Amino acid sequence: MPPSDDHTSPPTGTANFPIGIPQEQLRWEERPLPAGEPVPWAPNAELRVVGKPTARVDGHLEVTGRARYTADVQLPGMLHARRICSPHPHARIKSVDTTRAQQHPDFRALQLLDRPMGLPSLRDPSQELASPYPILRYVGQPIGAIAATTPEAAEEIARLVDIEYELMPFTAELDQAQRANAPLVYPGPVDMAGTAGGGGAASGLAQHGNVRGPLRTVRGDIATGFTAAEVVVEGEFHTQVQTHSALEPHGVVADWREDGLTVYASTQGTASVQDELAEVLGLDKSRIRVITEFMGGGFGAKFGAGSYGVLAARLSRQAKAPVRLVLDRAEEHQSAGNRPATAQRLRIGARRDGTLTAIELSSVGTAGVATGAGVGLIAERLYACPNFQSEQSDVFIHAGPGCAMRAPGFPQGAFALEQCIDELAERLGVDPLALRDRIDVREESGALARRVERRIGAERFGWARRRPAGSDRGTLRRGLGVAQAYWPRIVRLNAACEVRLLRDGTVELRSGVQDIGTGTKTVLAQVVAEELGLAARDIVVRIGDTRFPAGPSSGGSTTTASITPAAREAAAMVRRQLFELVAPRLQSQPDTLAIVDGAVTSHTHPSRRLPLRKAATLMKGEAISATAQRRPDYEPPAGVAVVAGLGGVQFTEVVVDTETGIIRVERVVAVHDCGRPMNPLGIENQINGGIIQGISYALYEDRHLDLATGRMLNPNFEQYKIASAWEVPAIEVVLVEDYRGRSSTDASGVGEPATIPTAASIANAVYNAIGVRMRTLPMTPARVLEALAKTRTEARG
Numbered sequence: 001m002p003p004s005d006d007h008t009s010p011p012t013g014t015a016n017f018p019i020g021i022p023q024e025q026l027r028w029e030e031r032p033l034p035a036g037e038p039v040p041w042a043p044n045a046e047l048r049v050v051g052k053p054t055a056r057v058d059g060h061l062e063v064t065g066r067a068r069y070t071a072d073v074q075l076p077g078m079l080h081a082r083r084i085c086s087p088h089p090h091a092r093i094k095s096v097d098t099t100r101a102q103q104h105p106d107f108r109a110l111q112l113l114d115r116p117m118g119l120p121s122l123r124d125p126s127q128e129l130a131s132p133y134p135i136l137r138y139v140g141q142p143i144g145a146i147a148a149t150t151p152e153a154a155e156e157i158a159r160l161v162d163i164e165y166e167l168m169p170f171t172a173e174l175d176q177a178q179r180a181n182a183p184l185v186y187p188g189p190v191d192m193a194g195t196a197g198g199g200g201a202a203s204g205l206a207q208h209g210n211v212r213g214p215l216r217t218v219r220g221d222i223a224t225g226f227t228a229a230e231v232v233v234e235g236e237f238h239t240q241v242q243t244h245s246a247l248e249p250h251g252v253v254a255d256w257r258e259d260g261l262t263v264y265a266s267t268q269g270t271a272s273v274q275d276e277l278a279e280v281l282g283l284d285k286s287r288i289r290v291i292t293e294f295m296g297g298g299f300g301a302k303f304g305a306g307s308y309g310v311l312a313a314r315l316s317r318q319a320k321a322p323v324r325l326v327l328d329r330a331e332e333h334q335s336a337g338n339r340p341a342t343a344q345r346l347r348i349g350a351r352r353d354g355t356l357t358a359i360e361l362s363s364v365g366t367a368g369v370a371t372g373a374g375v376g377l378i379a380e381r382l383y384a385c386p387n388f389q390s391e392q393s394d395v396f397i398h399a400g401p402g403c404a405m406r407a408p409g410f411p412q413g414a415f416a417l418e419q420c421i422d423e424l425a426e427r428l429g430v431d432p433l434a435l436r437d438r439i440d441v442r443e444e445s446g447a448l449a450r451r452v453e454r455r456i457g458a459e460r461f462g463w464a465r466r467r468p469a470g471s472d473r474g475t476l477r478r479g480l481g482v483a484q485a486y487w488p489r490i491v492r493l494n495a496a497c498e499v500r501l502l503r504d505g506t507v508e509l510r511s512g513v514q515d516i517g518t519g520t521k522t523v524l525a526q527v528v529a530e531e532l533g534l535a536a537r538d539i540v541v542r543i544g545d546t547r548f549p550a551g552p553s554s555g556g557s558t559t560t561a562s563i564t565p566a567a568r569e570a571a572a573m574v575r576r577q578l579f580e581l582v583a584p585r586l587q588s589q590p591d592t593l594a595i596v597d598g599a600v601t602s603h604t605h606p607s608r609r610l611p612l613r614k615a616a617t618l619m620k621g622e623a624i625s626a627t628a629q630r631r632p633d634y635e636p637p638a639g640v641a642v643v644a645g646l647g648g649v650q651f652t653e654v655v656v657d658t659e660t661g662i663i664r665v666e667r668v669v670a671v672h673d674c675g676r677p678m679n680p681l682g683i684e685n686q687i688n689g690g691i692i693q694g695i696s697y698a699l700y701e702d703r704h705l706d707l708a709t710g711r712m713l714n715p716n717f718e719q720y721k722i723a724s725a726w727e728v729p730a731i732e733v734v735l736v737e738d739y740r741g742r743s744s745t746d747a748s749g750v751g752e753p754a755t756i757p758t759a760a761s762i763a764n765a766v767y768n769a770i771g772v773r774m775r776t777l778p779m780t781p782a783r784v785l786e787a788l789a790k791t792r793t794e795a796r797g
Helices: 059-063 153-159 222-228 269-279 306-319 329-335 410-428 432-439 446-461 520-532 559-586 610-617 680-699 759-768 781-796
Strands: 015-021 027-035 079-085 091-097 107-112 142-148 163-166 211-219 231-239 250-255 259-263 288-291 325-326 341-348 355-366 388-395 476-484 498-504 507-511 539-543 593-596 601-604 609-611 623-629 648-657 663-673 729-736
Touching: 015 446, 059 559, 079 107, 079 153, 079 306, 142 153, 142 306, 142 663, 222 341, 222 355, 231 410, 250 507, 259 306, 269 288, 269 306, 288 306, 306 325, 329 680, 341 410, 388 410, 410 476, 410 759, 432 446, 432 476, 446 476, 446 648, 446 663, 446 729, 476 759, 498 559, 507 520, 507 559, 520 539, 520 559, 559 593, 559 601, 559 609, 559 610, 601 610, 610 759, 648 759, 663 680, 663 759, 680 729, 680 759, 759 781
Parallel strands: 079 325, 259 288, 355 388, 507 539, 663 729
Antiparallel strands: 015 027, 079 142, 091 163, 107 142, 211 388, 231 341, 250 259, 250 325, 341 355, 476 648, 498 507, 498 623, 593 601, 601 609, 648 663
């Protein structure tokens, strides 16, 4: 039986959890419940606040311009900093003369980096050239920074620092860098802690020249699998570098005082910035405070302090004044992170009934001077296949470092995998959805949810009207495509919340977690409001400050799953304290009380009612407070599969102009699961954003490097094309509730999944329209015309 609706905390023992998908089957399952944990919520339909579309509690501040972002911070006496960066892709600094810079009347401070930051480390440091300065390995690599009284003066003074360089050979192209005689990015093997996140970043991998790896994964016997195969499909796929291009650039305001350092940062992790600054600056964490009031996007590039944060802090200490350092758009494109480029070969074997027998993947990718340029785990984990083998290698080039970007590696991997699955379906003469029904059965990766999503999406989208590939005629050809997502469910345990009920009746939540623009504040307000019988607008949410209980970094679709159980438990603890305080006044037992419409009431005596504000005056101190830490996920009963993956199925309709090569995405139906949907309105926003970013990746975005100079040719939003409002299609989002009984909120994130299948779904739709496979991103008009011309030539031949 489901739990009662009073949400009271049970004694140590078991509780009934909703398990399953309401659209398919929902059951109640008895599971152990840790002592002190709130009882499981009923499905969303039975809740008041959680699961209901809720406008952002801070939305009015954002749309009116009153939200304070890092660039808005103004402190008395604040100075402005400008970085000094390498104009060369590979060079040794012979000398630095700061005389002219220091003579400028607006000069206030100068700092040079004594070592590179955010780059791999040589396993044998003695292999590096002896020099008092770091070796420069890409255009835009920071050398140091200056602080001045105005932004204009800082720009001018930075150019007055005279640096003599010894230029060194370089390579800025993936294929060239793999040659035996290519100029080396590093003189020996390297390892890196923070990487681009796509795979292949394990320490200790073999390294030959600029090629690091491969990282090899084997399951079963690949040779046996292909011997058993009756049909084999294979192809080569190429994806480009995509820069992060967040609305708000990287930046900090550092204020160094005698009693400690305060940093206002545009970051996805206040705690990670604090940790990095403490390590680099040699300070105790207690002396560093990091604040992120509002943040304009990061997509994976803003987890640490970065060299800009360290330089700003050092300049502030030297100048004895606050220092603001914000990157410009060219710096963002060149050196603030990117999604790595990849070249992969994928081979899949299957029997005539569609059963997969073998998957073989080989990929090389480049994250510039960084590691982690693999194509993720999607080929390994999405479909049932007994024999799997992958080899993923990094290739270093003299270009800015890649870093984690929205589902790192997975969009690249899905672009190849989902096209091959579609090609396999065509070879077998079956519908692509029917083949996926046959092979998408790995329950731990979310297969049950995707089965429901395929059925719902096909009906909403009108999949039945899909015709054979290339059957459309005329200049404008219409095509329908589908692709699937898988993303692992990740939970961070360094997630805590404090909930406070003040004497005036105000309810406040505090946590160090930051809202990076995804609506975390609103979800937290919903959770506390649900637990305390209030509305989300009644909760004051204060987050993004390391003086509050530690919060997790925001990325990898981890935040909601990590922080909401702690918020709920803290709110439940406050509620229990309040009921114990109020029970004598209402002549009731604490376990008979509830908060309804802003008042404490008794189930046994409904007429006895005490408004929350009046009830709060009964406390002896100024507040009732409780802090809770995220607990590990609940373990399911023996023999029950743990659903460790988030799913998603996306259907896409395109029109291809065969005269101009222009691809127009007209419609997307996106069906996704994320455990218990906490705020459907916020989830739809996330999915819309992921699809738009995926369309931009599939059709437009591309970093161009000058192979003669190593410089980016389009470090702006004029030549670096990003999808605009004109290119946004009609998007229909359908959410699937998928209860798993993993935590007291049963929530998961949804930031990653919508980006993963978008490019693949578009590519499959384009093939359906014109009968030609597009295996290289972006799918530009020139590439479409080239592919069509090649097909016509082959047909004439």
